[in-house]
Amino acid sequence: xxxxxxxxxxxxxxxxxxxxxxxxxxxxxxxxxxxxxxxxxxxxxxxxxxxxxxxxxxxxxxxxxxxxxxxxxxxxxxxxxxxxxxxxxxxxxxxxxxxxxxxxxxxxxxxxxxxxxxxxxxxxxxxxxxxxxxxxxxxxxxxxxxxxxxxxxxxxxxxxxxxxxxxxxxxxxxxxxxxxxxxxxxxxxxxxxxxxxxxxxxxxxxxxxxxxxxxxxxxxxxxxxxxxxxxxxxxxxxxxxxxxxxxxxxxxxxxxxxxxxxxxxxxxxxxxxxxxxxxxxxxxxxxxxxxxxxxxxxxxxxxxxxxxxxxxxxxxxxxxxxxxxxxxxxxxxxxxxxxxxxxxxxxxxxxxxxxxxxxxxxxxxxxxxxxxxxxxxxxxxxxxxxxxxxxxxxxxxxxxxxxxxxxxxxxxxxxxxxxxxxxxxxxxxxxxxxxxx
Numbered sequence: 502x503x504x505x506x507x508x509x510x511x512x513x514x515x516x517x518x519x520x521x522x523x524x525x526x527x528x529x530x531x532x533x534x535x536x537x538x539x540x541x542x543x544x545x546x547x548x549x550x551x552x553x554x555x556x557x558x559x560x561x562x563x564x565x566x567x568x569x570x571x572x573x574x575x576x577x578x579x580x581x582x583x584x585x586x587x588x589x590x591x592x593x594x595x596x597x598x599x600x601x602x603x604x605x606x607x608x609x610x611x612x613x614x615x616x617x618x619x620x621x622x623x624x625x626x627x628x629x630x631x632x633x634x635x636x637x638x639x640x641x642x643x644x645x646x647x648x649x650x651x652x653x654x655x656x657x658x659x660x661x662x663x664x665x666x667x668x669x670x671x672x673x674x675x676x677x678x679x680x681x682x683x684x685x686x687x688x689x690x691x692x693x694x695x696x697x698x699x700x701x702x703x704x705x706x707x708x709x710x711x712x713x714x715x716x717x718x719x720x721x722x723x724x725x726x727x728x729x730x731x732x733x734x735x736x737x738x739x740x741x742x743x744x745x746x747x748x749x750x751x752x753x754x755x756x757x758x759x760x761x762x763x764x765x766x767x768x769x770x771x772x773x774x775x776x777x778x779x780x781x782x783x784x785x786x787x788x789x790x791x792x793x794x795x796x797x798x799x800x801x802x803x804x805x806x807x808x809x810x811x812x813x814x815x816x817x818x819x820x821x822x823x824x825x826x827x828x829x830x831x832x833x834x835x836x837x838x839x840x841x842x843x844x845x846x847x848x849x850x851x852x853x854x855x856x857x858x859x860x861x862x863x864x865x866x867x868x869x870x871x872x873x874x875x876x877x878x879x880x881x882x883x884x885x886x887x888x889x890x891x892x893x894x895x896x897x898x899x900x901x902x903x904x905x906x907x908x909x910x911x912x913x914x915x916x917x918x919x920x921x922x923x924x925x926x927x928x929x930x931x932x933x934x935x936x937x938x
Contacts, residue, residue, distance in 0.1 A: 511860065511885050514935045517785060518862035518883065521778040521824070521933050522919070526866050528777035529928035531560045531633075531700060534768040536567045539631065540696045542574060546627030549692055550581035550596055551617055553642050554635030554712055555867045556700050557584050558591030558598055559925035561633060565595050582620045583633075584613035584641045588876025589923045601641040602874055604662060605655050610643035614681050617642060624692035632686070632695065636702025636867065636927040638712025639672055644680035647744040654678070657741060664733035665832030667797060668703055672713040676752055677726040678744055679713070683752035686715035688759045695763040701770040702867075702929045704795035704827050708765050718760050719752035771795070771929040774866055775826040778931060787935070788821040790814075794929070796827030800841045801848035801903065803829055807934060808852035811859050814936045823934040831871075837907020840871020842881035842930055843918075847908045849934070850884040851899050860885040861934040864919045867927035871909070879909060879918040881930075891915055 527533075542548055548568065552561040561583035568574040576595060583596050586603040599616060601609035624630060645654050657678075661671045676683030687695055697716045699708065708717045723745045730737050730745075737745075744750050753759060771794040779789045790810075796803060807823060814821050829841040839847075842863035849861055864870065864881030872878025892899055895914055902911040912918045 514860040524781040525774035525778045525931045526924050529769040529774045530926045531563045535563045538768045543629050549630040552583040552633035553638035555586050555637040555927040556635035562591045562593045582616045603637045603640040606640045606643040614642040614644040621690040626693050628692040630690045630692040630695045632697040634699040634712045649740045653738045660735045663833040669710050670729045673721045674726045675713045682713035683719040697765045701767050702927045706770050718755040771826045774928045782822040790823045792825035794826035796825045800829040800844040804845045804848035805852045811934045818938045821936050825932045835905030837905040839908030842870040843908035846882040846884050847903050850888045855889050857886045858937045863932045868921045868924040880921045881919040882912040883917045
């Protein structure tokens with residue numbers, strides 16, 4: 502593209518898209534909402550601080566800072582263990598932080614869960630526990646039930662991630678194969694009160710789904726977990742089958758006395774990030790069309806539907822931004838690398854077929870979309886009317902890359918990856934499509 506006016510238009514639209522993403526991330530960072538939600542210290546006891554997930558480091562830092570500055574508490578009153586995905590630990594000299602794997606758990610995940618359970622057992626009745634939850638916690642805390650090994654958990658986790666199962670289904674299985682998820686952590690904490698504060702990354706903000714609900718009652722059953730395994734034809738190791746068919750291994754349910762001393766509050770949710778992006782787009786003078794924070798479905802199918810919407814808006818001559826959140830799924834059929842946001846972006850580019858005046862961004866607010874569990878993994882990707890033409894000049898076939906689930910190399914070759922590094926929060930995905938007639 503050589504026309505300077507067209508080039509300038511593309512640059513402006515891309516800058517707008519990035520500003521919308523940044524506004525969403527800033528709105529859901531724990532520094533914004535966590536301090537005001539933290540409970541006061543007990544009269545004489547201590548505070549057990551536990552954290553997990555992609556915001557595990559930033560939530561822990563914010564909590565320690567609050568208790569130190571507002572109440573003057575030190576090591577004699579604050580203790581615990583923090584866990585976060587590799588690269589998301591943050592700096593906290595008071596509470597030990599453990600790095601753990603995501604999306605596939607690793608040895609750090611097992612160590613973190615064991616240390617967390619040990620810390621939980623150190624509470625007294627005059628202590629309180631503050632559990633800081635965020636998305637990614639399911640992989641960061643792994644305590645295999647029965648005789649299951651880490652390798653078996655890893656293999657099952659990979660199979661579920663590749664199957665196309667949505668996050669609620671995956672977490673149902675995880676809860677029933679764990680000694681810490683599905684309310685089991687609450688039963689191990691002997692403190693007088695347990696306060697859970699969470700950053701939601703799941704559609705519907707279900708407390709039992711966020712990080713697989715370690716401190717809340719589990720409404721799902723072993724039978725539900727087995728049905729999901731059958732639905733997606735996932736191979737189940739014998740040790741896992743033994744756990745799922747043993748009634749004594751069922752998770753604690755609503756009405757269990759342990760939950761009579763617990764509280765749960767969501768401090769930020771995907772809706773907050775989406776609302777911030779909507780306000781930023783409106784302030785910039787664009788018509789805003791919000792599809793909501795809970796959009797789900799196969800990434801390529803959702804991309805096709807949103808492409809048709811964008812083309813309709815263009816035909817109507819409307820200057821608008823289509824915004825949506827939620828968590829998309831990808832049923833892996835190829836051998837490539839990518840993530841649901843990059844898959845959405847690639848499918849969107851194919852569906853738009855180079856239509857002028859339409860640009861888009863799809864990214865995960867945690868800073869990583871799929872990938873191999875490295876802090877440098879991309880957060881998502883950008884597309885515009887030049888995407889397919891530039892790809893062709895480089896010898897890239899967008900449709901073939903999509904069929905092979907190979908979106909990351911495609912966008913890397915174009916220089917169109919969204920690369921933010923760890924954002925230290927996690928409130929699901931943000932997709933934005935700018936339509937400029």
